[in-house]
Amino acid sequence: MYNCFSDFVCVIDSGVGGLTVLRQLQCEFPRCNYVYLADSSHCPYGVKSPQEIQHRVETLIKYFYENGAQAVVIACNTASVFAETMRSKFNLAIFDVIAPTCKQVASVTRTKKVVLLATNTTVKSRAYQKELQQFGITVTAFPCSDFVPFVEKNAVDTAECSEVVASTLSTLPQCDADTVILGCTHFPILYKKISPYAKGKKIVECCCDFQPSIIYSSKSALQTMFLTTGVAEQANNASQWFGKTNFVHVDL
Ligand code: DGL
Numbered sequence: 001m002y003n004c005f006s007d008f009v010c011v012i013d014s015g016v017g018g019l020t021v022l023r024q025l026q027c028e029f030p031r032c033n034y035v036y037l038a039d040s041s042h043c044p045y046g047v048k049s050p051q052e053i054q055h056r057v058e059t060l061i062k063y064f065y066e067n068g069a070q071a072v073v074i075a076c077n078t079a080s081v082f083a084e085t086m087r088s089k090f091n092l093a094i095f096d097v098i099a100p101t102c103k104q105v106a107s108v109t110r111t112k113k114v115v116l117l118a119t120n121t122t123v124k125s126r127a128y129q130k131e132l133q134q135f136g137i138t139v140t141a142f143p144c145s146d147f148v149p150f151v152e153k154n155a156v157d158t159a160e161c162s163e164v165v166a167s168t169l170s171t172l173p174q175c176d177a178d179t180v181i182l183g184c185t186h187f188p189i190l191y192k193k194i195s196p197y198a199k200g201k202k203i204v205e206c207c208c209d210f211q212p213s214i215i216y217s218s219k220s221a222l223q224t225m226f227l228t229t230g231v232a233e234q235a236n237n238a239s240q241w242f243g244k245t246n247f248v249h250v251d252l
Contacts, residue, residue, distance in 0.1 A: 015043040017186030018075030040230025046119020068102035118183035169197040
């Protein structure tokens with residue numbers, strides 16, 4: 001058994017969207033090492049079947065598990081649906097983004113009526129609807145999988161992206177809700193495009209409840225490693241908004 005990820009917090013997503021969660025983690029826990037894995041060769045997850053997504057999540061977590069990881073953050077809502085199943089399969093601390101985001105939403109909404117923007121598969125899974133029901137919150141969901149490729153292609157600042165956002169969210173301003181959940185980790189990158197349709201409503205980005213007590217800060221110099229199952233150059237290009245990434249290809 002290798003032990004190459006024992007000092008790292010492993011963060012996974014279908015692509016570069018999970019970097020929005022990595023950014024939060026780096027701010028909150030700057031004394032941790034991170035390894036970020038973008039499953040770019042299988043992106044987007046949000047239009048795949050639950051079986052396909054579960055298979056990919058299991059493959060990625062198994063890779064980290066076999067290489068000595070102690071903690072994995074699933075920085076993807078579509079994959080977070082399977083967090084509980086993964087916890088039952090691996091003796092590993094696995095953190096997801098859906099339950100913590102719902103807790104956050106419950107503390108923000110006053111009317112208990114919220115809008116969910118998420119991938120088609122996340123919406124269909126009803127994971128958010130079920131979790132929020134416990135707080136007496138009702139959800140109007142917008143399947144927004146069409147947004148994801150614009151982020152992956154670094155094409156957010158295009159007229160085509162604006163058109164897709166406009167047609168998908170045209171009825172959002174009339175929704176009887178006081179909060180909009182960005183229930184996909186890719187969507188904060190589209191914040192400027194989405195926010196005009198959420199006018200007057202609070203916007204909540206997803207978060208996780210990672211506990212650093214599991215990962216001790218490294219003996220070696222702090223570092224963040226970026227891995228992709230796709231083309232490294234494309235991942236670097238799509239994450240310019242994040243800063244320097246230096247993605248390295250990995251076959252998984
Ligand atoms: N970033 C992912 C999420 O939070 C999904 C994007 C995709 O469709 O691959 O759901």
